[in-house]
Structure formats: structure tokens, C-alpha cells
Amino acid sequence: MKIGRAAQEVKLAREEVGSTQLELTFDGYYGSRESISQQENGRYQVQPELTKYYAEKHNNPFPAIEAAHEYTNWGIAKLNGEAVDLHRTSVSLKTKEELTEALEAITEASKKLTVNPKAIEQMEIKVIEKSIQECIDAITALTHYVAVLCKEYGISWMKMWSQHKVKLIQRRFLKQ
Known part of the structure; x- marks a missing residue:
């Protein structure tokens, strides 16, 4: 097994x-x-x-x-391939790279989002799909960034997420 x-x-x-x-x-x-x-x-x-x-x-x-x-069977998995380097500085640099790529792809896709989804061309769908993929890359990088820094610096992962939840509730983005 x-x-x-x-x-x-x-x-x-x-x-x-x-x-x-x-x-x-x-x-x-x-x-x-x-x-x-x-x-x-x-x-x-x-x-x-x-x-x-x-x-x-x-x-x-x-x-x-x-x-x-x-x-x-979806979402983030811990990166463990031969090419990965989970040292805090490497994770930080990779996160910045992924965020930049995601922002560029979102900017390009936002031009297409004004078109009704029923009337959009296949090429425009590809631009939107690319922005989604770049965002997923950024989410993966950000999750590793937060996890690695919390672990290495002894900052409570649970406390960070609890504080985030409180902030979302206070701003009325989340109901208790």
C-alpha cells in the first residue's frame, strides 16, 4: 500500500x-x-x-x-519536488515573483471581464484562464510564505489565522 x-x-x-x-x-x-x-x-x-x-x-x-x-484532491499541497527550496529567502523571492505575475495577468484579464460571459470569444477565455492559473500559483506561494515564516520565526500559525478571521468579521466580510 x-x-x-x-x-x-x-x-x-x-x-x-x-x-x-x-x-x-x-x-x-x-x-x-x-x-x-x-x-x-x-x-x-x-x-x-x-x-x-x-x-x-x-x-x-x-x-x-x-x-x-x-x-x-485540489488546493495547495506542500511543495516537495527536486526544484523546490523552502528556505525563507527563496520562498520570499518566489512569492514576490508569483504575485507580480498574478497582478499582470489580472490586469490583462480585467479588460475582458466587462464582456458578458455568454458573448466572450475563446481567445478571451484563455486570457481569463491564464489569470486564474497565475492566481493559483500566487496562492500556493503565499501559503508557503506564511507557513515557512510562521514555523521558522515561531509565530503562531493559528494566531495569525484567528486574527485574520476577527478582522474579516469586524469588516463584515464574514459572519460569525
């Missing part, structure tokens, strides 16, 4: 903190050692409470990012 990326990320996160599966059960994760083992070995899907444990207790959002990607 092939072990999924979320399972691998959970095991890596546990090894990074230097804990055994049993020690996690005494450290605020309220599952059993057997449950952790089954999730790490891919027999069960990684459960939200285990990913929440790593994000809250050890400031590591990558298990949750991988699990969400695995559950939905």
Missing part, C-alpha cells in the same frame, strides 16, 4: 519534534498510539484533530495542508 503525502507529513512532523507516537498521546493529542500509527502508515486517512494538534501545539501547518489536499 502506498503511503499518502499527508501520512508522510504527519510522521515527519512527529519526528521533527522528537516524539514517539506514545509521547504524543501524553502531550495534548487525545488519540491513541495505535490511531497515530494507523494514520502515519496510511491505513486510515489523517484526521483533522491530528493536523490541528500539530498546527496548535507545534506550529506546523504542513500536515493540515497535506491532509486538506488529500481529502479534496
